[in-house]
Amino acid sequence: MRVGEDKILSGRKVAKAVESDLSKEVERLKDLDIQPGLTVILVGDNPASEIYVSYKEKACKRVGINSTIINLPKNISESDLLAEVQKLNEDNQVDGILVQLPLPDHIDDEKVIATIRPDKDVDGFHPINVGELMINNKGLPSCTPRGIMEILARYNIELEGKNAVVIGRSNIVGKPMATMLLHQNATVTICHSRTKNLAEYTKNADILVAAVGREKFVTADMVKEGAVVIDVGMHRTEEGLCGDVDFEGVKDKVLAITPVPGGVGPMTIATLLKNTLTACKERRG
Numbered sequence: 479m480r481v482g483e484d485k486i487l488s489g490r491k492v493a494k495a496v497e498s499d500l501s502k503e504v505e506r507l508k509d510l511d512i513q514p515g516l517t518v519i520l521v522g523d524n525p526a527s528e529i530y531v532s533y534k535e536k537a538c539k540r541v542g543i544n545s546t547i548i549n550l551p552k553n554i555s556e557s558d559l560l561a562e563v564q565k566l567n568e569d570n571q572v573d574g575i576l577v578q579l580p581l582p583d584h585i586d587d588e589k590v591i592a593t594i595r596p597d598k599d600v601d602g603f604h605p606i607n608v609g610e611l612m613i614n615n616k617g618l619p620s621c622t623p624r625g626i627m628e629i630l631a632r633y634n635i636e637l638e639g640k641n642a643v644v645i646g647r648s649n650i651v652g653k654p655m656a657t658m659l660l661h662q663n664a665t666v667t668i669c670h671s672r673t674k675n676l677a678e679y680t681k682n683a684d685i686l687v688a689a690v691g692r693e694k695f696v697t698a699d700m701v702k703e704g705a706v707v708i709d710v711g712m713h714r715t716e717e718g719l720c721g722d723v724d725f726e727g728v729k730d731k732v733l734a735i736t737p738v739p740g741g742v743g744p745m746t747i748a749t750l751l752k753n754t755l756t757a758c759k760e761r762r763g
């Protein structure tokens with residue numbers, strides 16, 4: 479894959495390539511009588527969550543990972559949920575534990591995340607994994623930003639010395655994204671809702687990552703000619719799915735851009751599979 483032939487960065491294609499590599503590793507583990515296992519905990523019946531969890535389940539099937547979904551009622555107590563996580567922590571067949579977010583309001587997400595064994599935390603959200611990422615680029619990484627790094631790598635997009643601007647500072651995307659870009663020697667700026675004169679930053683970005691959570695927020699006037707634009711947004715509108723970037727307005731101006739759908743989303747899932755395999759190999763491979 480090379481930019482130039484392909485201005486649209488296909489997360490779908492990269493995910494397929496990653497999955498094909500993972501399938502081979504699953505085969506190798508089979509010879510050792512090991513099947514990697516991912517367990518997803520889904521609390522309540524949020525329809526969007528159910529859809530995302532079904533994507534994860536299908537992806538596991540494609541590469542040969544054993545997936546289990548535990549459905550828990552939305553009124554489950556925090557302590558009962560923590561007890562479920564503990565059980566999975568101790569289950570040798572479970573390599574990856576993912577607690578689907580968002581959780582109901584009466585449950586403290588951070589407490590749940592901190593209860594997951596760091597070496598089974600395939601979301602990469604546990605403070606140990608966050609710290610490892612910051613300090614030495616090790617541990618299990620957050621799936622969305624790592625998936626984005628994989629897209630940039632497979633399309634041979636140079637990062638060293640480039641101006642990278644990340645819009646959004648969430649623990650799940652913005653902060654780890656900035657950290658990963660920094661590890662690749664980009665000069666990184668994090669912008670957010672309180673940033674003044676946002677466009678002054680974005681117009682200087684060689685690499686622009688939009689993780690704002692607002693529909694078509696990034697418009698052509700905010701983007702540098704020849705930039706690489708990564709769209710992390712996901713909004714269901716009357717005209718279908720769209721991202722944080724005004725794709726139609728921006729695409730003619732840039733060197734490369736990820737679409738929504740078919741961009742970052744499939745790479746989040748591919749990285750989740752990869753993390754599950756890493757967790758399996760580290761613990762029992």
Ligand SMILES: Nc1nc(=O)c2c([nH]1)NC[C@@H]1CN(c3ccc(C(=O)N[C@@H](CCC(=O)O)C(=O)O)cc3)C=[N+]21
Pocket residue numbers: 530533576577578579580601621712719738739740741742743744745746747
């Ligand atoms: N603990 C936890 N981990 C997560 O990783 C997590 C989560 N909670 N809660 C919800 C979000 C959302 N998420 C998506 C993953 C893939 C697509 C995806 O594959 N999207 C496709 C299809 C979109 C569609 O058609 O619906 C695409 O962009 O092409 C979307 C969304 C993971 N999440």
